[in-house]
Amino acid sequence: xxxxxxxxxxxxxxxxxxxxxxxxxxxxxxxxxxxxxxxxxxxxxxxxxxxxxxxxxxxxxxxxxxxxxxxxxxxxxxxxxxxxxxxxxxxxxxxxxxxxxxxxxxxxxxxxxxxxxxxxxxxxxxxxxxxxxxxxxxxxxxxxxxxxxxxxxxxxxxxxxxxxxxxxxxxxxxxxxxxxxxxxxxxxxxxxxxxxxxxxxxxxxxxxxxxxxxxxxxxxxxxxxxxxxxxxxxxxxxxxxxxxxxxxxxxxxxxxxxxxxxxxxxxxxxxxxxxxxxxxxxxxxxxxxxxxxxxxxxxxxxxxxxxxxxxxxxxxxxxxxxxxxxxxxxxxxxxxxxxxxxxxxxxxxxxxxxxxxxxxxxxxxxxxxxxxxxxxxxxxxxxxxxxxxxxxxxxxxxxxxxxxxxxxxxxxxxxxxxxxxxxxxxxxxxxxxxxxxxxxxxxxxxxxxxxxxxxxxxxxxxxxxxxxxxxxxxx
Numbered sequence: 001x002x003x004x005x006x007x008x009x010x011x012x013x014x015x016x017x018x019x020x021x022x023x024x025x026x027x028x029x030x031x032x033x034x035x036x037x038x039x040x041x042x043x044x045x046x047x048x049x050x051x052x053x054x055x056x057x058x059x060x061x062x063x064x065x066x067x068x069x070x071x072x073x074x075x076x077x078x079x080x081x082x083x084x085x086x087x088x089x090x091x092x093x094x095x096x097x098x099x100x101x102x103x104x105x106x107x108x109x110x111x112x113x114x115x116x117x118x119x120x121x122x123x124x125x126x127x128x129x130x131x132x133x134x135x136x137x138x139x140x141x142x143x144x145x146x147x148x149x150x151x152x153x154x155x156x157x158x159x160x161x162x163x164x165x166x167x168x169x170x171x172x173x174x175x176x177x178x179x180x181x182x183x184x185x186x187x188x189x190x191x192x193x194x195x196x197x198x199x200x201x202x203x204x205x206x207x208x209x210x211x212x213x214x215x216x217x218x219x220x221x222x223x224x225x226x227x228x229x230x231x232x233x234x235x236x237x238x239x240x241x242x243x244x245x246x247x248x249x250x251x252x253x254x255x256x257x258x259x260x261x262x263x264x265x266x267x268x269x270x271x272x273x274x275x276x277x278x279x280x281x282x283x284x285x286x287x288x289x290x291x292x293x294x295x296x297x298x299x300x301x302x303x304x305x306x307x308x309x310x311x312x313x314x315x316x317x318x319x320x321x322x323x324x325x326x327x328x329x330x331x332x333x334x335x336x337x338x339x340x341x342x343x344x345x346x347x348x349x350x351x352x353x354x355x356x357x358x359x360x361x362x363x364x365x366x367x368x369x370x371x372x373x374x375x376x377x378x379x380x381x382x383x384x385x386x387x388x389x390x391x392x393x394x395x396x397x398x399x400x401x402x403x404x405x406x407x408x409x410x411x412x413x414x415x416x417x418x419x420x421x422x423x424x425x426x427x428x429x430x431x432x433x434x435x436x437x438x439x440x441x442x443x444x445x446x447x448x449x450x451x452x453x454x455x456x457x458x459x460x461x462x463x464x465x466x467x468x469x470x471x472x473x474x475x
Contacts (some may be wrong), residue, residue: 013046013048013052014052014053014055014056014059015056017042017046017048017052017053017056018056018059018060021036021056021060021065021066022060022065025065025066025076025077030076031076032076032077032078032079033075033076033078034075034076035073035074035075035076036057036066036073036074036075036076038073038074039053039054039057039074057074061074064077064079065077098218098219098221099219101218102215102218102219108423110423110424110426111426112423112426112427112428113426113427113456113460114426114427114428114452114456114457114459114460114463114464115428115448115451115452115460116427116428116429116447116448116449116451116452116460116464117428117429117430117448117451118254118255118403118404118430118446118447118448118450119315119403119404119448119450120319120403120448120450120451121314121315121316121317121318121319121371121403121450121451122371122374122375122450122451122453123318123451125367125370125371125374126317126318127363127367130358130363131354131358134353134354134357134358135350135351135354137353137354137357138349138350138351138353138354139350143349143350143353144349144350153337153340153341153347154179154180154181154325154347154352155181155347155349155352155353155356156176157353157356157357157360158179158181158352158353158355158356158359159176159177159179159181160176160356161355161356161359161360162174162179162181162311162325162359163175163176163178163179164359165359165364165365166309166311166327169287169365169368170283170286170287170294170297170311171294171296171297171300172297172299172300172309172311172327173299173300174309174327177333178327178328178330178333179325179326179327180325180326180327180328180333180336180337180340181323181324181325181347181352182324182325182326182340183322183323183324183344183348184312184314184319184322184323184324185282185284185310185311185312185314185324186212186213186216186324187322187324187343187344188310188324188325188326189213189216189217189247189280189282189310190216190343191326191336191339191340191343192280192308192310192326192328192336193216193217193219193220193222194220194339194343195332195335195336195339196244196245196278196332197217197220197221197222197245198221199220199221200221200222200223201221201222201223201244201245202222202223202225202240202242202243202244202245203217203222203223203224203225203243203244203245203246203247204224204225204226204227204239204240204243204245204246204247205217205224205225205226205227205246205247205437206226206227206229206234206247206248206249206253206254207226207227207228207229207436207437207438207439208229208255208256208432208435208436208437208439208441209226209229209247209249209253209254209255209435209437210249210254210255210282210435211434211435213247213282214437217247222245224437225240225243226436226437226438226439227239227240227246228439229253229256229258230258231258232258232260232261232263232264233248233250233253233258233259233260233261233264233265234246234248234250234253234260234264234268235264236264236267236268236271237267239271243275243277244276244277244278245277245278245279245280246268246272246277246278246279246280247280247282248260248268248279248280248281248282248298249281249282249283249284250264250265250268250281250283250295250297250298251283251286251295251297251401252284252285252286252295252399252401252402254284254404254435255404255406255430255432255435255446256397256406257397257398257399257401257402257404257405257406258397258399259295259400259401260295262296265296265298265301266301268298269298269301269302269303269304269306269307272302272304272306272307273304273306277306278306278307278308279298279302279306279307279308280307280308280310281297281298281299281307281308281309281310282310283297283309283310283311284310284311284312284314284315285315285401285402285403286401286402287315287316287368287372288315288368288371288372288375288376288401288402288403289372289400289401290372290375290376290379290380290400290401291400295401297309299327305329305330305331306329307329308326308327308328308329308332309326309327309328310324310325310326311324311325311326311327312324312325313355315403315450316364316367316368316371317367321351321355322348322351323351323352323355374454375403375449375450377454378449378452378454378457379399379405379449381454381457381458382396382405382447382449382457382461383396383405385457385458385461386407386461389461389462389465390407390461390465390468392410393409393410393465393468393469394407394408394409394445394468395407395408403448403449403450404446404447404448404449404450405446405447405449406432406444406445406446406447407444407445407447408432408442408443408444409442409443409444409445409468410443411442411443413443413468413469414443415431415432415433415443415444415445416431416433416434418431418443418445418467418468419431419445421467421470422445422463422464422467424467425463425464425466425467426463427460427463427464427467429445429446429447429464430445430446430447430448431443431444431445431446432444432445432446445464
């Protein structure tokens with residue numbers, strides 16, 4: 001029996017020897033009562049120390065794979081270990097039927113040199129020095145706090161800081177007790193789903209709309225229905241009968257970018273009060289406003305306790321920090337906190353504590369002002385070039401907030417085909433049609449400006465223009 005190890009540390013070599021001997025026993029290459037090489041001999045063959053081999057043999061002995069006879073050597077146990085054969089395709093355990101249609105996204109491996117994909121902030125703008133300083137303060141025994149399971153609750157300083165932040169920046173009505181901190185907005189939506197969605201519950205979503213929440217609701221057994229969006233936002237009069245919950249992005253609708261008018265917001269709240277429905281308001285990037293009056297959130301207008309407000313720091317800071325929160329009516333908060341506990345026993349206290357200090361010392365507000373200025377310059381440049389060079393090719397929708405805009409293509413073009421050509425040219429965009437649930441509408445592209453440098457915009461758009469109608473745009 002031949003064994004091999006790589007040139008790595010001693011502990012890793014011990015693990016490799018253990019794994020190789022165990023695999024040989026499990027699949028029958030080493031049979032019961034077969035002898036293993038003496039430790040000194042195997043150590044010489046592998047050019048490792050005898051102690052390394054002995055440690056691997058000791059672990060195999062402790063787990064019952066081999067037995068050692070003093071003076072006689074080490075032998076495979078007689079318990080008859082065998083590796084079960086791999087089941088034929090389709091014969092293993094099966095997931096629930098909904099998972100036959102829900103899949104993790106397959107990312108296009110082709111490189112993106114000019115990144116107009118929506119939903120991505122600029123990692124280069126993140127305040128790394130300030131964050132490292134604040135995070136270092138959290139890695140002390142006193143700051144770490146309790147390690148017991150009730151640590152699933154949020155850092156108390158953070159709930160108070162977030163309540164103040166959204167109260168000042170977004171006019172959201174909340175105290176520290178109202179805030180539940182989550183690992184991003186997606187976990188907030190998952191907690192809401194656990195608490196409110198039974199199999200067959202009818203949930204309405206914007207159409208077109210963001211597919212992440214749609215997949216999540218479906219995974220909990222919801223029956224999804226799409227509600228069309230026009231220039232005033234969600235068409236409230238089109239909400240079907242039987243809907244128990246509706247998910248909306250009223251401040252900056254994704255992907256069209258239109259804000260929900262006051263008349264529509266009022267009508268949606270009246271619908272919720274009349275039917276007993278719940279409105280989930282996802283306010284995902286409204287910190288970045290470039291003009292017009294701020295849109296008052298549904299949560300502030302709600303007087304019947306029908307709105308759950310979901311916020312995120314993913315666009316303001318970094319998505320991989322996993323910082324989100326929700327603010328819910330009092331009737332739902334105990335259940336939502338229990339759902340957080342059963343799904344996530346420990347919160348990331350160091351990250352939460354650092355964010356609390358980041359807010360309290362004014363660094364978050366300063367960071368938002370600085371990045372807003374940068375993102376507005378990119379937003380303005382994209383619109384300038386589109387209006388100057390894309391007449392008859394792309395019609396941008398007006399947008400006054402957020403990190404993306406939507407632009408319509410000519411009706412005779414397929415936006416997915418355009419997307420593929422653009423991606424092959426090293427430009428990242430999103431096609432509009434995949435965001436449609438059941439509605440039909442004009443083809444278009446969704447262009448983000450969070451991740452692309454201002455200096456790259458002109459060349460990226462030049463390549464985009466050449467890909468829309470390549471047969472007529474040759475230069």
